[in-house]
Amino acid sequence: MPTSTDGSTGVGEDHTRRRLGLVRDAHVAVDRVACTGHGLCAQLLAGVTLDEWGYPIIGDDRVVGEDGRDLADTAVRLCPARALYLR
Template sequence: MNRREQRLAVDPIACKAHGLCAELLPELIELDEWGYPVIDRRSVGPALLPEARAAVAACPTLALRLAGEAS
């Protein structure tokens, strides 16, 4: 089975700077001075994939997603 590379992506228009993503996944997301997420551009490794999915699911505005993940 060929595993596709997965990266986090944020829709800057939809994001309202709640900060939940950074709380749930500080390894890949930090907040800028206004509270908006700054996403690490590295691919999400298998060890962090459950936390990345939890952060995506917790986003109240649905602004965070995993790009490249099979539907």
């Protein structure tokens, strides 16, 4: 079982820190003025769909877990209009 430098196991620590408000969840957001409707965000992120003109509709903006954070960072980095960001 992995331990941190202070000797704790880390099991349940993230849950406790989140419950105490010490960990902030990231949320995906889009700058609607800057967005040009390429739709790359909808291809990469499960909580994003496109309207009939190709502009994103963000249904679930929460970024969950390390994998979700990595995917969201990739979507932000690859957005052609630089309209996607994490808050």
